Amino acid sequence: MKVVLLGPPGAGKGTQASGIVEKYHIVHISTGDIFRKNVKEGTPLGQQAKAYMEKGELVPDDLVIALVEDRLKQEDCKNGFLLDGFPRTIYQAEAMERLGIDVDKVVDIEVGRDTLIGRATGRRVCKQCGETYHVSFRPAKAEGVCDKCGGQVVQRADDEEETVARRIDVYLTETKPLEEYYEKKGKLAHINGDQDAKIVQEEIFKALGD
Ligand code: ADP
Ligand code: AMP
Numbered sequence: 001m002k003v004v005l006l007g008p009p010g011a012g013k014g015t016q017a018s019g020i021v022e023k024y025h026i027v028h029i030s031t032g033d034i035f036r037k038n039v040k041e042g043t044p045l046g047q048q049a050k051a052y053m054e055k056g057e058l059v060p061d062d063l064v065i066a067l068v069e070d071r072l073k074q075e076d077c078k079n080g081f082l083l084d085g086f087p088r089t090i091y092q093a094e095a096m097e098r099l100g101i102d103v104d105k106v107v108d109i110e111v112g113r114d115t116l117i118g119r120a121t122g123r124r125v126c127k128q129c130g131e132t133y134h135v136s137f138r139p140a141k142a143e144g145v146c147d148k149c150g151g152q153v154v155q156r157a158d159d160e161e162e163t164v165a166r167r168i169d170v171y172l173t174e175t176k177p178l179e180e181y182y183e184k185k186g187k188l189a190h191i192n193g194d195q196d197a198k199i200v201q202e203e204i205f206k207a208l209g210d
Pocket of ligand 2: 009031032033035052053054056057058059060061064084085086087088092158167
């Protein structure tokens, strides 16, 4: 199964991804996670992406496409994959098709602006393993310490309110047109993301055919 998770920053894509990949035995590919890892390690890709990410802008299409093309060629993608945060522009979606990569379903997690801002600004992540928390909705048991690995739990640099607002605007202009793009292909499933995460998960499973 080849699935795309669509939705604005803070919609719950990362949160939902773990249950989906576990159930369908597919690989989770988050372009944001890959970029953050490269920034942390100071690779050439990370150095190129850093300034865009800090401002809440999109990393240029060609950089992202090359990265995804390379990742999808790897052996572990043979059984299927879940793309989280890609494609983010019509250009990226078309490039993926030109590479012969066809997706089965696009799950669009819909959440209103005020909720998105509250979720993204309250998000905290483990520096070590990437586990996601929220100051109110999913706090770590001991503040600042990851329940899973004991790593340090911090706020993402781009989760400051001003940057979150910019990222939502970028989503609306650059990424939202993908909804119509995939709707026309009969691949889009609308999911109300403004509900308890467990209910969102059940609705996604239903949309993916259980
Ligand atoms: P995305 O990957 O779409 O940017 P995340 O999955 O990281 O979003 O979720 C953003 C924040 O909102 C996280 O702190 C997460 O714990 C929280 N969150 C995710 N889904 C829900 C939900 N259904 N209800 C409340 N909080 C949620
Ligand atoms: P995310 O973790 O998905 O919220 O992504 C964090 C940041 O990484 C984004 O704000 C962009 O700067 C960059 N990024 C991730 N995926 C893409 C993509 N497909 N196209 C362009 N930029 C991306």
